[in-house]
Amino acid sequence: MKEFHKINLLYDFYGSLLTERQQNFIQLYYGEDLSLGEIAEQFEVTRQAVHDTIKRAEQILQNYEEKLGLVGKFSQEYKSIEKALNCLTGYQAGQKPEGLAESIQILQSILQNRQEF
Amino acid sequence: MKEFHKINLLYDFYGSLLTERQQNFIQLYYGEDLSLGEIAEQFEVTRQAVHDTIKRAEQILQNYEEKLGLVGKFSQEYKSIEKALNCLTGYQAGQKPEGLAESIQILQSILQNRQEF
Structure with missing residues (x-):
């Protein structure tokens, strides 16, 4: 599978x-x-x-x-975007106050990695 | 250039x-x-x-x-991630109240597009 x-x-x-x-x-x-x-x-x-x-x-x-190595790279990134999204929905629901800052950090690091790609 | x-x-x-x-x-x-x-x-x-x-x-x-077509696809995505990040920093700074919901939507649509890829 x-x-x-x-x-x-x-x-x-x-x-x-x-x-x-x-x-x-x-x-x-x-x-x-x-x-x-x-x-x-x-x-x-x-x-x-x-x-x-x-x-x-x-x-x-x-x-x-x-x-x-593009599949590996972008699968990794997919997980990061999922994580950022979870942080944001948690923050939005009032369950994860640190979610906003965390998601900003995740997105910044994705863009940073792409520049270095 | x-x-x-x-x-x-x-x-x-x-x-x-x-x-x-x-x-x-x-x-x-x-x-x-x-x-x-x-x-x-x-x-x-x-x-x-x-x-x-x-x-x-x-x-x-x-x-x-x-x-x-991977460069085209991922360049487009890069711009979306940048936009989501701008929404979040605007929201965080209190300048863009709708930025939170907007960024959530952008990230959801990136993940959705990838699944259909």
Whole structure:
């Protein structure tokens, strides 16, 4: 399940660098949860060919992430934005008086990190 | 100057997909503001070769952006985060009573967009 999520994220970022066939297979396998056999039948190729194409595509996506690291960077940032938002809604509800200052600090540090990126 | 900024941004995102030589030349030309002639001398190649390598590298960076669109997406987001931060500091200073609610809305919409990404 974790792998599933990871591949989907990588695909969201780098998917358009794959061939059309690789994109099709990844979408059907990970996006629409078809089995290898079902994809094989639909494209009139062997199950092994589907398997190999998907494995190769996953490897390409992982290679891009190893080089660029954008998924890691922006996942981290996503968590920070979520945290800032939680601080603000807590502050707004009167449950977290320090939430305002904390969220300002979080947003400043996101912008700072991006400049250094 | 605008082109300069754009290439630097593209390079920040996709630079590690260039060859080592392309990276060197782009860094020296755009990052350290060396002239084509200075780079040519340092690497013992012609000025034309430096020019061609840099043009080719720029083209590659632009092609990646055309496919992936990550610089555009995250530049847009950067502006939203800046806006949310301005709302909060205005609110904190007592100058912008609506700033709290506005910033919450901005952050929610960033997270929403990312999920749809």
